[in-house]
Amino acid sequence: MLPFVFRPRLLSISAPSSRTSSTSASASDSVGFSGREERKKRRTCTSWRMSAATPAPAAMPAGSSLSKLAPLEAILFDIDGTLCDSDPIHFCAFRELLQQVGFNDGVPITEEFYSATISGGHNDDLARALFPDMDHEKAMKFMDDKEALFRKLAPGQLKAVDGLHDLCRWVEDRNLKRAAVTNAPRANAELMLSLLGLTDFFPALIIGSECDRAKPFPDPYLKALQLIDASPEHTFIFEDSASGIRAGVAAGVPVVGLTTRNPEKALNDAGASLLIKDFQDPKLLSVLEELEPTAAGSLQT
8 A cells, every 4th residue: 555645746735744634524544545556547537436345235124213203394415425426526526636736646546535535524624634734725725626626527427316306206295394404515515406406495505614513513404403493303314424424413313324425334333224225215215104104195116
């Protein structure tokens, strides 16, 4: 494995220290970089792959804690990786720009490093974790450039998670309260909702950086509950990252984890009440039927 090295290219990046952000989604000192150059050259945005070591979702007791929510009042949704499989786009943007600035001596980051160190993190925390000795303002400029590249790439690549629009119709049919809650910058969140055709679906959009604390703290979800006047005893959350699941659990709300990209074990360890592959997963449909067994309409598979 290559050492965790920073070398200056376009930005002035000094030698790394052992410090990492205390609120970062995961610790960067536990993840290295692969030195197999040929393998890196074969990685492209269109060839995003899950790690072969990532386990398939295992069956869980559906509704063990979720069944207590009946009658269901509200559902809160994360955006990145939950409504849409956006991680491949974020990965490509980070990989390109980190390589440009000489991160790890210009060796492209791996998918495994991205998943363990970057995915689900808040930009302020990521700036400190990735560039611990860089001026924070300059590090945040890098993050802003990365978000701009994401917004440039997203219109041609962003796709809804399977079953999303059927679920949204199910939610509307039952007049359930809902909100989108994300650590993404507002410009990104609004773009993704627009591309998915869900701008009008959500009456409230909560941005982590606009709260006192972003995920993995509970503040964004607590703010969402307050804005839509929903009780945590009759609400659940859809999330795809360990950071987001921890935020939901800390807010006292059960969380359904989507295994879009992140390992099942990490989501379970974070406290997910149920893991699903997508919004067509039979385990989810079973839970929804139990929560609203007499409501008109059904969620089609």
